[in-house]
Amino acid sequence: MNPTPRSVLFRADGNAQIGLGHVMRCLALAEMLGPDYARRFAVVQPAPAVAQLIEEKGVIIISIQTDEATEFLNLIDSTDVVVLDGYSFDTDFQRAVRARAKALVYIDDLVTGHQVADVVVNHAGGVTEYDYRSEPYTQFLLGPHYALLRLPFFTPKTPVPQEGPIFVSLGGADPGDTTLRVLRGLANCFRTLKQEWRVHVVVGPVQQNRQAIEAMQTDFKHLKILSSLTAEQMATELLKCQLAITACSTVAYEVCSVGRPLIAIQTAENQKRLASFLRQNELIFITLTGDELLSQFVSAFHVGLTSNQAGFRTRFVQNQRRFFDGQSPERFRALFNRLTA
Structure with missing residues (x-):
């Protein structure tokens, strides 16, 4: 019997108003992890072009109706590592996600707020962990050595x-x-x-x-x-x-x-x-x-x-x-x- 794939659940949005940056960073990470992981991606009412981008990478897309916390929280399994990328995911939202997930990874580029994720990724250069307020357990992966780029x-x-x-x-x-x-x-x-x-x-x-x-x-x-x-x-x-x-x-x-x-x-x-x-x-x-x-x-x-x-x-x-x-x-x-x- 094949072992159960390791599970990663992504959450980000992208459209003509806010751009596709959050979605593309998550897709780059999904591509790096590859098919050895069971990868799902929750997006609020994705446009067909956005859905196609995600599905082309072999990632299961989940269309949710609103950005309210409850609908997304109900998708989380205790075996999921959840990856969040977006400015609406505040400290309270992250705490609620982390309580349900195996681990929480937050992709950041603002360096604001109090970080409660297990891991914070910010690939911008010139940032240090001392620029952040965080929990003692939070690990920081910072700078271009953690560039969220697609494989090519x-x-x-x-x-x-x-x-x-x-x-x-x-x-x-x-x-x-x-x-x-x-x-x-x-x-x-x-x-x-x-x-x-x-x-x-x-x-x-x-x-x-x-x-x-x-x-x-x-x-x-x-x-x-x-x-x-x-x-x-x-x-x-x-x-x-x-x-x-x-x-x-x-x-x-x-x-x-x-x-x-x-x-x-x-x-x-x-x-x-x-x-x-x-x-x-x-x-x-x-x-x-x-x-x-x-x-x-x-x-x-x-x-x-x-x-x-x-x-x-x-x-x-x-x-x-x-x-x-x-x-x-x-x-x-x-x-x-x-x-x-």
Whole structure:
């Protein structure tokens, strides 16, 4: 008789309003754990595109009707390790979950509140356990060595292609329409520099302004719009590019893990700490806020793409490799093997 699979229950939400970051981090972890675990994922009324993302990973999706605690608590078995990722899961909610589960893992990026989970994961750099208030038993897994990335982004590093396209990705939902502003900024750069580069822009499954993005094709000679890429396809696009322009979110970590020159844009307040870490450790050329896009984008792009004096671009890629060693999957599997034992 086969042994009962170890059980992990995920809880996160994602849609066009709040983005897909919480869901994608949980899916990255589910993928690292693999089919040796019985993986379930509870989402409040998931859109078809979100449900498909989850089911494609071999994870059972559970559609719940509200974000009230009771409905989710009734799903928890005493053998489950529960993983929470979301800003609505306050201390009281976490206590209630932990009382029912075998163990509780909380994925965080705000560094607020009192932590009661058995394990807190925050892959942002520059964070220490002393930044948190927590219970004595809480274990902290912090920084890029615990990067929550999908498996294809842990590929062996390759040299940066000199003639590759410009890669643009501002998240799965992009509620602030930053993709459109970046494309307008690039068009302005090309006119200012009197030169054209190929541009590959990735839009997510719940991107609300797809039509306006497609209309930008008249401003470029070579604009390729890609949608709903698999992790493998996304990693391939990154490997082909000579420069990436992304949000200061998980996609920036994907670029760093692959090892490519990067301009990062802070599109939300919760990205401020990560933006600071990327900038201070010289993992990126520059971080911009949304308000700085028009005023500073031309100079940022010019530095990022055309500067290579004294190995300028190479230095940033080498710094990325110091922090992203490709061992996150092994570290997380060791953790969950212990929690589910």
